[in-house]
Amino acid sequence: MSGHPKNTKAERFGRWLGRAYRNLMQQEQRLRLWLVGLGVPAKGARIVAWCLRLSALALLLSFSILLAMICIGLWLIGRGIARSDLSYRTPDVEWRNGQSGFGLYTRDEFRIDPHVFEDD
Template structure:
């Protein structure tokens, strides 16, 4: 059995998140109390705190949407670049639409004869 007392990264990360959340909750309570001390009705103070929460959530979701959109664009561009066929067809001498000559795909690339024999 291990007697290792080291805390893992997950434990430290969770602990920090918990401390951060508790700190935020305390400050949120202080803001509500401060608003009520200034004469704002309790219901309105609570509504303002919730409005701030919703505004922060909206900003996080908006930012997350754009981060996801950029990531999808990068993945899409990488996928398109991977599937892009940059190899040109090999040139070959053959009989094609413009007569016998050097063709790349369906296009004749040599100069060819500029006159026709009758």
């Protein structure tokens, strides 16, 4: 048995997420310092950073709504296909030879297409 416990996947993911957040905050700090170096007031630089943060949040929200709409649409299409009756139905009428010659007959042996006898 070793003296140190192994990191779980959840712990590694949490550490990765923490490093990503810390790097993002460092980039934001660099942006604010760059803006202040250009002559923008510190309060204005902070507002620009917050606007970028909110726009990124709005972009993620719109993407998640779009993804949810696509998933719901696919689910509804699949549900409609599962409930539909796609089995083959035998037709009520068919073209065949019958008592009055070749024509369109029902199941009750009645010819329903307009036909002309040769005797007429």
